[in-house]
Amino acid sequence: MALFDTFTLGSLTLPNRIVMAPMTRSRSFDTVPSELNAKYYAQRASAGLIVSEGAQVSALGQGYPYTPGIYTDAHRAGWQTVTDAVHDAGGRIYAQLWHVGRTGHPSVHGHAPVAPSALQPDSTIFTPTGLEQIPMPRALAAEELPYIVDEYRRAARIAVDAGFDGVEVHGANGYLLDQFLQTGTNHRSDAYGGSVENRARLLLEVTEAVVDVWGSQKVGVRLSPGGSFGDISDNDPVETFGFSASALSEYPLSYVHVVETFQADGPVLENVGGPTALIRSQFAGTVITSGGFDQTSAEKVLDGGGADLVAFGRPFIANPDLPARFAAGAPLNEGDHDTFYGGDERGYIDYPTLADLTV
Numbered sequence: 001m002a003l004f005d006t007f008t009l010g011s012l013t014l015p016n017r018i019v020m021a022p023m024t025r026s027r028s029f030d031t032v033p034s035e036l037n038a039k040y041y042a043q044r045a046s047a048g049l050i051v052s053e054g055a056q057v058s059a060l061g062q063g064y065p066y067t068p069g070i071y072t073d074a075h076r077a078g079w080q081t082v083t084d085a086v087h088d089a090g091g092r093i094y095a096q097l098w099h100v101g102r103t104g105h106p107s108v109h110g111h112a113p114v115a116p117s118a119l120q121p122d123s124t125i126f127t128p129t130g131l132e133q134i135p136m137p138r139a140l141a142a143e144e145l146p147y148i149v150d151e152y153r154r155a156a157r158i159a160v161d162a163g164f165d166g167v168e169v170h171g172a173n174g175y176l177l178d179q180f181l182q183t184g185t186n187h188r189s190d191a192y193g194g195s196v197e198n199r200a201r202l203l204l205e206v207t208e209a210v211v212d213v214w215g216s217q218k219v220g221v222r223l224s225p226g227g228s229f230g231d232i233s234d235n236d237p238v239e240t241f242g243f244s245a246s247a248l249s250e251y252p253l254s255y256v257h258v259v260e261t262f263q264a265d266g267p268v269l270e271n272v273g274g275p276t277a278l279i280r281s282q283f284a285g286t287v288i289t290s291g292g293f294d295q296t297s298a299e300k301v302l303d304g305g306g307a308d309l310v311a312f313g314r315p316f317i318a319n320p321d322l323p324a325r326f327a328a329g330a331p332l333n334e335g336d337h338d339t340f341y342g343g344d345e346r347g348y349i350d351y352p353t354l355a356d357l358t359v
Helices: 035-043 073-088 142-161 176-181 201-214 237-248 275-282 295-303 314-318 322-328
Strands: 007-009 012-014 018-020 049-056 093-098 124-127 130-133 166-170 219-223 255-259 287-290 309-312
Touching (some): 018 322, 035 073, 049 073, 073 142, 142 166, 166 201, 176 201, 201 237, 219 237, 255 275, 295 309, 309 314
Parallel strands (some): 018 049, 018 309, 049 093, 093 166, 166 219, 287 309
Antiparallel strands (some): 007 012, 124 130
16 A cells, blocks of 8 residues: 555655645734644654644744744744654654745734735635735835744744754745736746746745755655735746746756646646646656545555555545555544634544544
8 A cells, every 4th residue: 555655755664655735724812832732743653754834934933823934043943842752753754845825814913914916815814803805915025025934944944943854835825925926926027037947036036045054854845826816916827837847857856736626726736736746747856746536546556556555635624644544544534624724622632533432
């Protein structure tokens, strides 16, 4: 069974090919991870690899309330609690480095969100007082972009000190680096806009800065060709993401993590077989695919060589022992959607495992 084959990822030996996908859970109050977060991740340490929820690389990079940061000493100490708990439970964990760009709100950090271009998304966002319209962002000046790169570099260094096994650069899902990549959100005419080479420049500069800290074999990048979250789009996603994947092959990275977009969420790039197939054809390295997989479809994509690892999101919310349930052919717990974001222990660390059910 391919899901339970071991896999070598850089210096790590993964006991299975089941990845816990990054999922915002909004339970880091004052943006600092706590013992509550540590218990949540440790419960799920049987995953071959955990990718943490997005951790904003700066205060301005935060988009939602109660998401964790990774830019201060307090953040480092909080994340150290998490990585220690995961390692004590026998797991492996990468930190996802995140800047939301225009998908933010002044109620969170007191400033207008920033973006490659001053284009307001037709989207709402979760704020401390409920759903609000995302406001018009401020276009970043060219001279600000080296500071953005430095924020990722600093976050990568903090991730080293906090005991992570590697990092994932979040270049997907309509957030800042994705906004620079895609034509629907990048209308710049300088060295960071226009051609695909220019639009990919910030992603590649950030990746290089993070690789300088970690080494290429401990750095992954997440991409979402054809995604529409955050009112994002591209005139030619095959060109944009094919170029980006090929350019990322030059490092070479630990992996590229692809969000497989299905028809309900946006175009599926049918002419190239879908997002994962596009990246697989252009990236010369390990590919993780994610997005709506169950055990059967995951095994199918692995058996067919479409990806090397499969990430699961929502199934891990309600099933901390997801690999054991897959191995046993056991039914899965249903997730409580009302407790996905924010709150306390309920719907976070109180889902039963198979072992709990046999006591």
